Structures are given as structure tokens and as C-alpha cells.
Amino acid sequence: MKRLLALExxxxxxxxxxxxxxxxxxxxxxxxxxxxxxxxxxVPGFTWRNxxxxxxxxxxxxxxxxxxxxxxxxxxxxxxxNEYSGRTLRQQVMTGLSREEWLAGKGMLIIALxxxxxxxxxxxxxxxxxxxxxxxxxxxxxxxxxxLLVYFLQATGYMVLGLLFISLFRSNALSIIMYLLYFIMxxxxxxxxxxxxxxxxxxxxxxxxxxxLPEFVQVTSGDAMSANQLTLEGMGIMPRQLDSTTTIIAALxxxxxxxxxxxxxxxxxxx
Amino acid sequence: MIxxxxxxxxxxxxIKAADNxxxxxxxxAAFGLLGPNGSGKTTTLGIVMSxxxxxxxxxxxxxxxxxxxxYKRIGSxxxxxxxxxxxxxxxxxxxxxxxxxxxxxxxxxxxDHTGLLKRASSRFDTLSLGMKQRLALASALLGNPxxxxxxxxxxxxxxxGIAEVRKIIIEQKALGKTIIMASHILDEVEKVCSHVTILKxxxxxASGKVDELLVSDQVIVVDSGDNEALKKGLxxxxxxxxxxxxxxxxxxxxxxxxxxxxxxxxxxxxxININQLFIRKSTLEEQFLELVx
Numbered sequence: 001m002k003r004l005l006a007l008e009x010x011x012x013x014x015x016x017x018x019x020x021x022x023x024x025x026x027x028x029x030x031x032x033x034x035x036x037x038x039x040x041x042x043v044p045g046f047t048w049r050n051x052x053x054x055x056x057x058x059x060x061x062x063x064x065x066x067x068x069x070x071x072x073x074x075x076x077x078x079x080x081x082n083e084y085s086g087r088t089l090r091q092q093v094m095t096g097l098s099r100e101e102w103l104a105g106k107g108m109l110i111i112a113l114x115x116x117x118x119x120x121x122x123x124x125x126x127x128x129x130x131x132x133x134x135x136x137x138x139x140x141x142x143x144x145x146x147x148l149l150v151y152f153l154q155a156t157g158y159m160v161l162g163l164l165f166i167s168l169f170r171s172n173a174l175s176i177i178m179y180l181l182y183f184i185m186x187x188x189x190x191x192x193x194x195x196x197x198x199x200x201x202x203x204x205x206x207x208x209x210x211x212x213l214p215e216f217v218q219v220t221s222g223d224a225m226s227a228n229q230l231t232l233e234g235m236g237i238m239p240r241q242l243d244s245t246t247t248i249i250a251a252l253x254x255x256x257x258x259x260x261x262x263x264x265x266x267x268x269x270x271x
Numbered sequence: 272m273i274x275x276x277x278x279x280x281x282x283x284x285x286i287k288a289a290d291n292x293x294x295x296x297x298x299x300a301a302f303g304l305l306g307p308n309g310s311g312k313t314t315t316l317g318i319v320m321s322x323x324x325x326x327x328x329x330x331x332x333x334x335x336x337x338x339x340x341x342y343k344r345i346g347s348x349x350x351x352x353x354x355x356x357x358x359x360x361x362x363x364x365x366x367x368x369x370x371x372x373x374x375x376x377x378x379x380x381x382x383d384h385t386g387l388l389k390r391a392s393s394r395f396d397t398l399s400l401g402m403k404q405r406l407a408l409a410s411a412l413l414g415n416p417x418x419x420x421x422x423x424x425x426x427x428x429x430x431x432g433i434a435e436v437r438k439i440i441i442e443q444k445a446l447g448k449t450i451i452m453a454s455h456i457l458d459e460v461e462k463v464c465s466h467v468t469i470l471k472x473x474x475x476x477a478s479g480k481v482d483e484l485l486v487s488d489q490v491i492v493v494d495s496g497d498n499e500a501l502k503k504g505l506x507x508x509x510x511x512x513x514x515x516x517x518x519x520x521x522x523x524x525x526x527x528x529x530x531x532x533x534x535x536x537x538x539x540x541x542x543i544n545i546n547q548l549f550i551r552k553s554t555l556e557e558q559f560l561e562l563v564x
Contacts, residue, residue: 087353098339271322
């Protein structure tokens with residue numbers, strides 16, 4: 001395990017593109033939440049800044065962070081894809097690395113990147129939370145932090161799907177295009193062709209629903225009207241969704257499925 | 272036995288890249304895989320290095336079923352040097368050293384050995400083709416593996432580079448390493464290898480010791496008053512291994528210990544005049560071309 005981590009580190013530590021994507025993700029995320037925090041919506045009875053208070057800040061930030069998961073997915077495609085196109089994977093196998101070990105190394109990279117994402121959300125969430133929250137009882141600070149784990153799962157899902165695409169297509173350009181198309185066109189079209197009750201069960205739908213749009217009506221109203229009719233679903237703004245436990249279980253199943261297909265592709269194909 | 276393959280076959284669509292290839296390489300041998308481009312050398316090596324899956328057949332390394340970790344004992348260079356473009360030479364070798372679990376101190380040693388130490392911090396994509404090839408050789412030598420599998424090791428090198436690479440390979444051979452080398456250059460195989468298998472279009476044409484298979488026989492050319500009678504006489508007497516009449520002259524390969532003067536005397540005894548008698552050295556290239564025709 002230590003050997004594989006050190007191996008991955010040797011490959012990426014001086015790779016410029018890798019650093020650029022990480023810095024880009026981090027700065028775009030920080031800029032986005034900063035800009036959002038400055039938005040001034042003055043509707044009587046609704047306070048925008050509630051979205052940045054403990055404990056709601058966790059859900060808001062996890063949701064914003066989820067926009068950048070595609071970048072992490074593309075990063076994984078590129079890093080793994082370089083090893084296909086430069087045939088360094090082939091050389092590594094000839095040098096004594098098993099295909100399973102190679103895949104395990106990529107798994108560790110994915111986990112490390114997901115941890116990076118969680119750290120990004122946690123630290124910025126803490127900072128904004130402290131700034132915007134008047135009542136700083138510890139119970140409030142750590143409430144809802146479970147969403148960080150869910151975000152971790154989501155980022156992992158995006159990246160594992162990226163790994164699946166590059167193992168299938170073996171070309172960076174094609175994999176990135178297919179990956180993005182799958183998210184923005186292919187799956188939505190397929191969903192549209194399916195009956196309504198099946199639509200919530202598609203992988204991208206499930207994985208992106210892990211960090212749902214915050215219930216901003218409810219939150220900004222300060223929970224004053226603790227009524228279910230203020231949920232986005234209840235008001236008909238969002239379609240009916242699966243509950244969070246079901247979504248998490250389904251996402252786990254999909255991630256394991258993607259990982260298994262990737263394993264078979266890496267194991268079986270010529271290098 | 273270091274490597275044994277039995278009936279390895281692999282097709283790409285209608286093209287049989289390797290057809291029933293069986294080889295065996297003994298410990299300490301320098302084994303050549305000779306053949307023109309597209310004869311199946313790289314496919315065969317790719318299969319035994321576990322990066323290509325054979326359609327049928329099997330192989331064993333070190334008398335064991337192949338398993339990934341076993342390749343740590345084998346230094347390899349197949350086709351072109353494959354390295355991370357954006358990493359320095361040292362970093363690239365670090366990747367190899369981590370896989371092979373060898374001492375990082377080895378890296379500078381092999382870089383020095385291949386004359387690349389000065390460039391250790393350069394990015395791989397700034398190297399010339401010849402230097403890339405040398406780095407590949409350095410990487411194959413990293414960790415002092417007991418077997419070297421080299422595919423066209425002199426590819427892209429200038430004459431000086433070829434000589435250096437050959438020197439390194441011969442050095443490794445002298446250290447008791449087993450060398451498995453594919454090449455389309457006969458001279459390379461002849462200078463390095465003790466055993467050879469000749470491939471053509473995926474098929475094995477010939478296999479054996481280099482000095483038996485690719486022996487550079489002297490051809491004696493004779494023109495006499497009666498070529499037919501002389502040829503017949505020489506063959507009956509057992510003075511020649513082979514003889515044929517080509518372009519009005521006898522081309523013969525003499526039996527061992529038979530010199531031109533013996534042939535001259537024999538003709539005199541038979542009363543046949545010798546008009547011309549000379550030795551022509553047939554080149555290995557000619558024999559190779561003859562074999563793969």
C-alpha cells in the first residue's frame with residue numbers, strides 16, 4: 001500500500017497539469033462561495049446569509065463543491081489516460097506491477113482527491129460558518145457534517161466513472177468528450193426515454209443527487225415556517241426524488257459496479 | 272530453463288501475428304529472435320511479458336506459471352522507450368525502482384552507466400531518440416535483473432550508440448545474465464547471441480545455435496573443362512557438402528578440411544582442366560535473405 005502510494009506520488013508530484021487542475025478547483029470553488037455570500041436578496045422574511053450559517057453551510061458548500069466534481073473526473077481520466085497513451089502502463093506491467101496494483105494505485109489517487117475535496121469544503125465551511133453564525137454552540141457546528149461523507153462518496157463516484165471511461169476508450173480526448181456528453185446529454189436523453197419512475201435510478205442522477213440543491217426557501221426563511229410545503233419538491237420546483245438513504249445505497253452500488261467493470265477492462269485487454 | 276513457450280498464437284483479425292511459436296531459453300543463454308519487420312517478434316515478446324494475451328498456447332518463466340511479480344526479475348525494452356513525458360529522467364527511473372522495489376541509489380548508477388547522468392534532471396520529452404533508447408536500457412538494467420528482454424535495442428542509435436549499447440549487452444552477458452533479444456539486424460544477433468530463432472510472418476522458420484544455423488560457409492567457385500564430371504566426381508568422393516552448377520560454374524561448399532588445392536589436385540587426377548578457382552565468402556545477410564524468402 002505504501003509502495004503504491006509512493007509510486008503514484010512519483011508520477012504526479014511534478015506533473016504540472018495535475019497541480020493546475022487542483023488549484024483551479026480550489027480557487028473556483030472559493031470564488032464561487034465568496035460571490036454567493038455577497039449576493040444581496042432582500043425579500044422580507046427571507047435571509048440569504050442563512051445558507052452560510054452552521055449547520056446549513058455544510059449542505060450549501062457540499063452542493064457548490066459538487067459542481068467541480070467533473071473537473072476531478074477529468075483529472076483522473078487524464079492521469080490514467082497518460083499511462084495508456086504513453087504506454088507507460090505497459091512498461092509498468094513489464095516491470096513487475098500487476099494490473100490490480102495499478103488499479104489500486106488509481107483507487108488511492110481517487111480517494112486522495114476526494115479527501116482533498118472534503119478538506120476544501122470543511123475548511124471553507126468552518127471559516128464561513130464562523131463568520132456568518134451568531135449562535136456558536138458546538139452542537140450547531142457539527143450538525144449535518146454527515147453531508148461531507150456523502151460528498152466524499154459523490155466525488156469518488158465521479159472519478160470512478162472517469163476511470164471507467166478511460167479504461168474503455170483509452171484515449172484522453174475521446175474519454176473526456178464521452179464523459180462530459182454522458183453527463184450533459186446521453187444520460188438525460190436516456191432518462192427522457194424512460195418511464196418517470198425509472199428516471200431517478202440512472203447513475204448520474206443518483207450520484208449527483210447525493211448533494212441535492214439546498215432547501216433554500218426553507219433555509220433562508222430561517223425555518224420560521226417549519227412546513228413541508230416549503231420544500232422544493234413540495235412546491236413543485238424539483239421533481240420527486242429518492243430519499244437520501246436510498247440514494248446513498250444506490251450510489252454505492254453504482255460505484256462498485258463501475259469499479260468492477262473497470263477491473264475487468266484493465267485485467268482482460270491487451271496493453 | 273529461463274523461458275519456455277509452447278505453441279503461442281495470436282491473431283489480429285485475419286493477420287496471424289504469431290503462429291505456434293515454441294521457444295526455450297536456457298539460463299545464461301543469449302537468445303536471438305530474428306526476423307524482418309512484421310514477423311511476430313514483438314508480438315511474441317509482448318505475450319511472454321504478459322502485456323498481450325495469446326489466443327492459445329502457454330509460457331513459463333523460471334519454470335513457473337507466470338505471475339506479475341516475477342517480472343521484477345526481468346529488465347525489458349519492447350518496441351519504443353515508454354516513459355512519462357513530463358517527468359525527469361530520474362523521476363522516470365524512480366517509478367521503475369518503486370515497482371521493482373530496488374534501492375533508489377541504483378538510479379544514478381544506471382544513468383551513469385548509460386551516459387545519461389548529466390541529463391538526469393531533464394524532462395524525458397527533451398531527449399533525442401538515441402538518448403531515449405539509452406534511458407530505456409538504463410531502466411532495463413535498474414535493479415540488476417537476471418534476465419534482459421530487449422526488442423531492437425539499437426533502434427534509432429547512431430553507429431557510436433549502437434557500439435555502446437552492444438558493449439553494455441555483451442557486458443551483461445558476461446555477468447551471466449540471460450539475454451533475449453529481438454532484432455531484424457542479423458549482424459546484431461550474430462554478434463551478441465548464441466542461439467537464434469528465425470521468424471517470418473508469425474511462423475518459426477528455423478531455430479538453433481547461431482554458429483550452426485547462420486554459419487558463414489565459404490563458397491568455392493570452380494570453372495573447368497568439364498563441370499558436370501567434376502561436380503559428380505567431387506560429390507562421389509565426399510569432398511563437398513553441396514555443389515551446384517550456376518551460370519556455367521560450379522558453386523560448392525567444401526567438406527571440412529578440404530582446401531582449394533585438394534580440389535585442384537583432384538581435378539588433375541581426373542584429367543579435367545581448371546580454368547578458374549576462387550573463394551567467395553557468402554555473407555550472413557545473403558543466407559538470412561535466403562531463409563526468409
